[in-house]
Amino acid sequence: MLVLMSISSDSEIARANRRMSLPDLVKDLLLAVGENPSREGLLRTPQRVAKSLQELTSGYAIDVDKLINDALFEVSYSEMVLVRDIDFYSLCEHHMLPFFGKCHVAYIPDGKVIGLSKLPRLVDAFSRRLQVQERLTSQIAEIILKKIKPLGVAVVMEARHLCMEMRGAQSKNSPTVTSAMVGVFRSDARTREEFLGFINGTKR
Numbered sequence: 488m489l490v491l492m493s494i495s496s497d498s499e500i501a502r503a504n505r506r507m508s509l510p511d512l513v514k515d516l517l518l519a520v521g522e523n524p525s526r527e528g529l530l531r532t533p534q535r536v537a538k539s540l541q542e543l544t545s546g547y548a549i550d551v552d553k554l555i556n557d558a559l560f561e562v563s564y565s566e567m568v569l570v571r572d573i574d575f576y577s578l579c580e581h582h583m584l585p586f587f588g589k590c591h592v593a594y595i596p597d598g599k600v601i602g603l604s605k606l607p608r609l610v611d612a613f614s615r616r617l618q619v620q621e622r623l624t625s626q627i628a629e630i631i632l633k634k635i636k637p638l639g640v641a642v643v644m645e646a647r648h649l650c651m652e653m654r655g656a657q658s659k660n661s662p663t664v665t666s667a668m669v670g671v672f673r674s675d676a677r678t679r680e681e682f683l684g685f686i687n688g689t690k691r
């Protein structure tokens with residue numbers, strides 16, 4: 488162990504000890520891409536980038552359990568609850584570039600529902616982190632499953648990924664679609680069809 492530690496260079500140890508602040512890191516980043524952080528337009532950029540990064544990753548600090556626990560209600564309603572077209576904005580964890588689009592969430596209650604306004608906040612809490620779309624989709628389905636214990640949950644997300652579009656790997660007209668279907672949405676084709684009909688706009 489001691490031997491391994493001793494091979495770290497002095498500068499590496501100094502760097503680790505310094506615990507750089509986010510604005511300092513952004514300043515280094517500007518230098519690394521060949522910019523001059525001292526020119527007028529960039530003077531306040533490190534602070535701005537740091538602030539916006541903190542906002543875009545603020546989901547880590549949200550207590551999702553608490554968010555949901557405060558908004559659970561007992562009901563005898565057992566028809567599909569659907570919130571369509573929830574806007575979401577996230578950052579892909581591979582490039583830290585935005586991916587964003589629409590999220591559709593549905594569930595069939597079994598004695599419990601969650602306040603409707605909480606669903607977009609739930610989507611937000613998981614989106615404002617470094618994510619991959621597949622995991623984001625299943626995290627939303629899983630927390631609803633865990634908290635409401637419904638007969639089924641369905642989550643569909645359609646997104647544009649700037650890491651693919653800006654770098655030319657994907658055309659702008661083909662959004663990435665991911666889905667998580669649990670319970671009756673998986674086992675019952677008619678329920679699934681009804682949900683897909685709603686989100687595709689064939690039923691309103």
Ligand code: ZN
Pocket residue numbers: 579580581582583584648650651
């Ligand atoms: Zn990416």
